[in-house]
Amino acid sequence: MACRLLSLNKPSLRQPFFLPWNSNPIRRNSTFPPADSILPLFNCKRRKKLRKKLSSPRVKPIAISAPRPLPALDALIHRDSSFRFLSRTRSFLSRQPHHLLSLSSAGKLHRELGFSRGRKPSRFANRHPLLLRILPHPPPYGPLHLSFTPLMKSLLSEEQSIFNSIEKQRVTAIRKLLMISSRHRIPLAKLHHCRDVLGLPHDFRDRVRKYPEFFRVAVEPDGLHVLELAEWDPALAVSALERDFVEDEHRVRRTFKFDIPHGRSLTLDDDDERKMNLLTTLPLISPYTDGSELKPWTVEAEKYRVGMIHEFLSLTVEKRAYIHHIVEFKEEFSLTRHTYHNLLKQPRAFYLSGTEMNWAVFLRDAYNEDGTLVEKDPLFLFEEKLRRHALMKEEGGEVEVRAAGASRV
Numbered sequence: 001m002a003c004r005l006l007s008l009n010k011p012s013l014r015q016p017f018f019l020p021w022n023s024n025p026i027r028r029n030s031t032f033p034p035a036d037s038i039l040p041l042f043n044c045k046r047r048k049k050l051r052k053k054l055s056s057p058r059v060k061p062i063a064i065s066a067p068r069p070l071p072a073l074d075a076l077i078h079r080d081s082s083f084r085f086l087s088r089t090r091s092f093l094s095r096q097p098h099h100l101l102s103l104s105s106a107g108k109l110h111r112e113l114g115f116s117r118g119r120k121p122s123r124f125a126n127r128h129p130l131l132l133r134i135l136p137h138p139p140p141y142g143p144l145h146l147s148f149t150p151l152m153k154s155l156l157s158e159e160q161s162i163f164n165s166i167e168k169q170r171v172t173a174i175r176k177l178l179m180i181s182s183r184h185r186i187p188l189a190k191l192h193h194c195r196d197v198l199g200l201p202h203d204f205r206d207r208v209r210k211y212p213e214f215f216r217v218a219v220e221p222d223g224l225h226v227l228e229l230a231e232w233d234p235a236l237a238v239s240a241l242e243r244d245f246v247e248d249e250h251r252v253r254r255t256f257k258f259d260i261p262h263g264r265s266l267t268l269d270d271d272d273e274r275k276m277n278l279l280t281t282l283p284l285i286s287p288y289t290d291g292s293e294l295k296p297w298t299v300e301a302e303k304y305r306v307g308m309i310h311e312f313l314s315l316t317v318e319k320r321a322y323i324h325h326i327v328e329f330k331e332e333f334s335l336t337r338h339t340y341h342n343l344l345k346q347p348r349a350f351y352l353s354g355t356e357m358n359w360a361v362f363l364r365d366a367y368n369e370d371g372t373l374v375e376k377d378p379l380f381l382f383e384e385k386l387r388r389h390a391l392m393k394e395e396g397g398e399v400e401v402r403a404a405g406a407s408r409v
Contacts (some may be wrong), residue, residue: 063352070351092113100146182292185229197321239288293338309343
């Protein structure tokens with residue numbers, strides 16, 4: 001009986017969360033945060049989860065290498081996230097028979113199609129009515145399927161014609177990529193993972209067999225297919241930095257800076273320290289030399305790795321790449337876990353943007369102040385055209401920007 005009386009006098013802890021702040025008898029005279037904060041309305045486990053999410057590497061911005069942020073380049077990262085569903089769905093759906101995928105199956109492929117887990121893919125498909133459509137199959141009745149519109153199919157045909165026209169350029173880029181890699185060989189699976197960054201078609205593994213004078217396809221004992229360089233071409237063993245050095249030596253010398261640590265006993269003023277650092281800046285070690293024998297913690301090894309990443313970015317379509325694309329060639333480029341710190345020390349050459357979990361590296365000299373590329377690849381022009389149609393509600397209508405941070409294209 002005494003326990004029942006105590007329970008009756010004790011205020012209930014199960015208060016509805018939508019009550020006003022002063023109506024809760026437990027929190028009326030407490031020192032909780034004001035009523036405009038939503039965190040006190042959750043229990044301790046929920047508050048702890050929200051605090052961890054706000055500071056997680058998935059959403060925490062990465063430390064920029066430049067003295068000031070560049071919003072024009074940061075906007076490109078937001079644009080990629082806003083078009084993630086379209087780019088992944090286009091890649092996945094183009095490999096399906098008749099370009100059809102049932103909605104029931106699409107709801108289970110959130111990673112392959114690039115939408116949030118637990119969401120409906122039809123909701124994302126309706127954002128691009130000119131390119132994606134949902135229709136019953138077989139008509140007029142049947143399960144709903146995700147498919148391309150006739151406009152999207154015509155754009156994909158145009159993309160294939162672009163791949164055919166620039167095939168020789170991509171063959172040269174792959175040859176240079178094999179020449180800078182260790183042992184001059186790269187697994188085909190890694191090239192397939194980075195095909196969008198390098199501007200390769202989906203059937204490039206079949207196209208390389210048409211050039212036996214340049215490539216060989218070897219099969220490892222474990223079944224791994226590896227692309228090997230058939231012949232070394234000295235005319236291609238010239239990096240983008242070496243070509244720029246001939247045109248503008250002063251600009252290239254100012255691009256990189258490698259400081260030499262010295263003790264306090266060596267008293268140097270600013271002018272003497274600048275001259276000493278200038279002596280160690282150039283010449284950079286060419287990425288077309290073998291850097292596997294370099295000692296890991298020397299200035300020469302750091303120069304080699306920085307020059308290797310610079311050359312790799314110069315071979316990409318948009319002169320930028322995400323970190324998972326660079327780490328994909330970790331063994332081939334002899335990279336270490338200090339790659340991030342090496343890039344962070346070169347703010348004039350690279351710009352880092354994104355979150356700590358997924359960040360991108362830009363070539364600073366390849367972009368203008370407004371975030372546009374200096375030299376635009378035909379595939380990049382096609383992607384701009386595709387994004388313009390993706391933002392339209394109807395053909396010939398005005399472009400509507402739906403995602404925050406997405407640039408008008």
